[in-house]
Amino acid sequence: MNPAMSSWVALRRRTEFRPGRSILVLGATGNAGRMAVQIARHLGADGIVAAGRDPKRLVLLTDLGATDVVSLAGDPAQSADKLAEAAAHVDVVIDYTWGAPTERAIPALLSRRTDRSAPLDWIQIGSMAGPDITLPSSVLRAANLRIMGSGQGSVTAAGIIAELPSLMTELSKGTLTVAALPRPLAQVEDAWTAPTEPGQRVVLTVTA
Ligand SMILES: NC(=O)c1ccc[n+]([C@@H]2O[C@H](COP(=O)([O-])OP(=O)(O)OC[C@H]3O[C@@H](n4cnc5c(N)ncnc54)[C@H](OP(=O)(O)O)[C@@H]3O)[C@@H](O)[C@H]2O)c1
Secondary structure, three states: OHHHHHHHHHHHHHOOOOOOOEEEEEOOOOHHHHHHHHHHHHOOOOEEEEEEOOHHHHHHHHHHOOOEEEEOOOOHHHHHHHHHHHHOOOOEEEEOOOHHHHHHHHHHHHHHOOOOOOOEEEEEOOOOOOOOOOOOHHHHHHOOEEEEEOOEOOEOHHHHHHHHHHHHHHHHHOOOOOEEEEEEHHHHHHHHHOOOOOOEEEEEEOOO
């Protein structure tokens, strides 16, 4: 629920994500990012650009709905360039990284945008690559960039709770898939460090 909720709530409460819109998921190789790709597809996204570092996890995202994948591994300037080429015209960014990748991505994307007055909703959700960015003021003047966050506080508790039943329905229907690897809580010490297949998520279970 938690990784899925992050983009479900953002796309339904922080922006108006209609079918036909396009999206970039920064940090798509993570647990929340994998769900964001699937949720964007479920909500009718036309284009879904998935960006992340882990090559084995990155290739799995096409089957989940990504229409383009971009590697954030390697030279940062080259990655930002590739990202801009693939995602310059998206309507929404779901950002799990922040920090250096975001700091490079924002100016790179906006400078490639043909219609800079077209709104770009940049929704900050996680900060895996760092808590801060530096943003030149000229970027904000030269494009219709709307930076916002999504989480408790930017969405009311009542608003988040109201989203849970519909998300649970989709999870139960199998619309959103998780490659869960159940391990008993009693084996947590081994499970914590045991290697997993790319995309697998260890889920600790407790039996009464
Ligand atoms: N606000 C909310 O409602 C909410 C809800 C759930 C989660 N979150 C937050 O969302 C974030 C992601 O959660 P998660 O469960 O998906 O974590 P995760 O499974 O560990 O995934 C982390 C993602 O960030 C990428 N990443 C990490 N460090 C990076 C760096 N230095 N440069 C570029 N990419 C980097 C990883 O890329 P690679 O694996 O490819 O290296 C991966 O795509 C966390 O900050 C979490 O707290 C927020």
